[in-house]
Amino acid sequence: MPSHVSAEHPAAQPPEPGTVESLISQAMRLRGEVDAVRRTTTAEPEDARLRWQRALCELAVHHLDDLGRRLGQLRDGPAAEPAGAAV
Numbered sequence: 530m531p532s533h534v535s536a537e538h539p540a541a542q543p544p545e546p547g548t549v550e551s552l553i554s555q556a557m558r559l560r561g562e563v564d565a566v567r568r569t570t571t572a573e574p575e576d577a578r579l580r581w582q583r584a585l586c587e588l589a590v591h592h593l594d595d596l597g598r599r600l601g602q603l604r605d606g607p608a609a610e611p612a613g614a615a616v
Contacts, residue, residue, distance in 0.1 A: 549604040560593035
């Protein structure tokens, strides 16, 4: 019996040309903006709010870097198998 998930959702279609590049550009732009906010925030030991804001900015930068790498993998497609690789 087929899965209920496959019955409800059609197969995913490849993204339109340029869509992934656009997402990569947006992620890079947003990362730059978050990084700019992070640089203006000094981590004062006595100011918990500023430390919290800086930590959130660092987390966002980390996730945006990861998103950029994943989108790059999507854009580049699957890695080619080396010649003579067993299937």
